[in-house]
Amino acid sequence: MTDTVIYPNEKIEDLQVGGLKIIQQTDGYRFTTDAVLLANFVKEVKGKKVVELGSGSAVISTLIAYKSKPKSIAAVEIQPSLYEMSKRTVELNGQGDTVKIFNSDIKTCHEILGGNYDAVVSNPPYIKVGSGLPIENETKAIARQEIKITLSELIETASKLLTSKGSLYLVHQTERLSEIFCEMTKNKIEPKEICFIRPRINQTPNLVLIRGRKNGGLGLKILPDIVIFDDNGKYTKTVSDLYGERND
Amino acid sequence: MTDTVIYPNEKIEDLQVGGLKIIQQTDGYRFTTDAVLLANFVKEVKGKKVVELGSGSAVISTLIAYKSKPKSIAAVEIQPSLYEMSKRTVELNGQGDTVKIFNSDIKTCHEILGGNYDAVVSNPPYIKVGSGLPIENETKAIARQEIKITLSELIETASKLLTSKGSLYLVHQTERLSEIFCEMTKNKIEPKEICFIRPRINQTPNLVLIRGRKNGGLGLKILPDIVIFDDNGKYTKTVSDLYGERND
Numbered sequence: 478m479t480d481t482v483i484y485p486n487e488k489i490e491d492l493q494v495g496g497l498k499i500i501q502q503t504d505g506y507r508f509t510t511d512a513v514l515l516a517n518f519v520k521e522v523k524g525k526k527v528v529e530l531g532s533g534s535a536v537i538s539t540l541i542a543y544k545s546k547p548k549s550i551a552a553v554e555i556q557p558s559l560y561e562m563s564k565r566t567v568e569l570n571g572q573g574d575t576v577k578i579f580n581s582d583i584k585t586c587h588e589i590l591g592g593n594y595d596a597v598v599s600n601p602p603y604i605k606v607g608s609g610l611p612i613e614n615e616t617k618a619i620a621r622q623e624i625k626i627t628l629s630e631l632i633e634t635a636s637k638l639l640t641s642k643g644s645l646y647l648v649h650q651t652e653r654l655s656e657i658f659c660e661m662t663k664n665k666i667e668p669k670e671i672c673f674i675r676p677r678i679n680q681t682p683n684l685v686l687i688r689g690r691k692n693g694g695l696g697l698k699i700l701p702d703i704v705i706f707d708d709n710g711k712y713t714k715t716v717s718d719l720y721g722e723r724n725d
Numbered sequence: 726m727t728d729t730v731i732y733p734n735e736k737i738e739d740l741q742v743g744g745l746k747i748i749q750q751t752d753g754y755r756f757t758t759d760a761v762l763l764a765n766f767v768k769e770v771k772g773k774k775v776v777e778l779g780s781g782s783a784v785i786s787t788l789i790a791y792k793s794k795p796k797s798i799a800a801v802e803i804q805p806s807l808y809e810m811s812k813r814t815v816e817l818n819g820q821g822d823t824v825k826i827f828n829s830d831i832k833t834c835h836e837i838l839g840g841n842y843d844a845v846v847s848n849p850p851y852i853k854v855g856s857g858l859p860i861e862n863e864t865k866a867i868a869r870q871e872i873k874i875t876l877s878e879l880i881e882t883a884s885k886l887l888t889s890k891g892s893l894y895l896v897h898q899t900e901r902l903s904e905i906f907c908e909m910t911k912n913k914i915e916p917k918e919i920c921f922i923r924p925r926i927n928q929t930p931n932l933v934l935i936r937g938r939k940n941g942g943l944g945l946k947i948l949p950d951i952v953i954f955d956d957n958g959k960y961t962k963t964v965s966d967l968y969g970e971r972n973d
Contacts, residue, residue: 655906
């Protein structure tokens with residue numbers, strides 16, 4: 478595992494879970510807590526076929542492969558640099574039998590991947606193009622803004638990939654919750670569960686985890702909120718537990 | 726004001742706000758805290774034209790007329806017994822110049838009321854027909870179940886009544902949040918603010934207050950949750966404050 482090539486602008490980070498490592502760019506896109514929360518929100522994929530859309534550093538696929546023991550994960554990443562880097566992460570963790578990275582546009586990836594997947598997972602770009610967010614770095618901008626894929630296109634693709642009763646798992650900004658519900662519904666994915674994420678207990682949620690079910694029945698369940706930081710600015714127990722062995 | 730007729734199956738209740746009274750049936754439909762929360766969620770209607778859809782005992786219109794000083798409220802109620810009873814409530818409170826009750830089907834009330842209203846307010850039936858809820862009493866059943874009006878029909882009418890940039894205020898069950906957002910969006914009412922209602926601090930929300938804006942821009946804001954009961958089963962300060970003078 479030590480033969481994996483690491484470039485000068487990269488760093489190997491310890492995920493603090495099962496000895497997993499992630500290669501990250503020191504000057505570009507880096508994964509956030511959102512990805513870790515999403516990976517832990519995914520359920521019932523043991524032995525199942527999973528797709529991750531917009532996999533970036535492949536942190537989500539890496540965590541799901543370790544924690545949830547799916548049969549396979551097809552991770553789709555449009556950016557060649559991240560595709561290449563995340564392939565090395567998979568190799569580094571010895572997860573090559575489970576996780577395959579595809580360098581593809583999300584909009585057309587179903588042509589390569591086919592359908593009948595049990596779960597689709599995505600931590601997509603949150604920000605609409607033209608919202609005034611500066612583009613400091615192209616890799617980062619593509620990961621954060623809807624430059625290569627819109628919410629609508631992402632959910633349309635997810636629906637094509639999912640088998641009937643399969644689940645779509647998303648993390649997104651609460652301010653776009655209505656759009657997400659409407660796009661899901663339009664694509665026959667019924668929102669079934671949401672879990673709000675609050676930075677602190679007394680703050681309103683800014684992020685939301687969503688599970689929708691292809692051809693699912695009506696009825697949305699609200700799960701208990703996740704609070705990220707306690708009053709001292711440290712991770713709450715709920716969040717620090719997600720980082721596994723890192724905690725006391 | 727003491728000349729108002731009260732029937733044997735009715736009771737005058739004190740709203741504990743500004744000396745307002747509500748006539749309620751002792752054996753039929755009765756308003757709930759949901760109505761009081763909705764009335765207090767309505768904002769910026771001073772001097773404006775308001776419609777209430779499905780006004781029941783007219784408790785919401787009564788509270789808004791007192792607290793928010795709108796120019797007018799047209800309250801629409803399909804059930805003749807509630808229409809007649811709520812007319813007497815308006816008389817009892819001396820609010821006849823502001824609140825007019827219309828005995829009409831919500832689906833066609835825009836033909837009588839016209840359009841260009843600044844706000845539409847509704848605490849509609851929550852439950853789909855056929856969900857197995859028993860019908861103990863017809864008046865109650867119509868108030869609680871979608872027998873005379875569906876969510877979709879209600880929002881369609883609201884959109885016809887609203888002026889551009891006017892607001893729709895609803896209270897509903899959280900499990901129907903996705904449907905509400907999609908019906909609003911379909912009818913060009915953009916969900917702008919939601920406020921979740923939790924029975925107790927450690928319980929997940931079961932109700933939600935929603936403000937949508939006709940032809941509004943994208944972007945949903947989540948307001949701080951309202952918690953109904955404290956650990957001792959008493960109203961929290963937030964809720965008891967809504968009942969005005971009742972509290973210490």
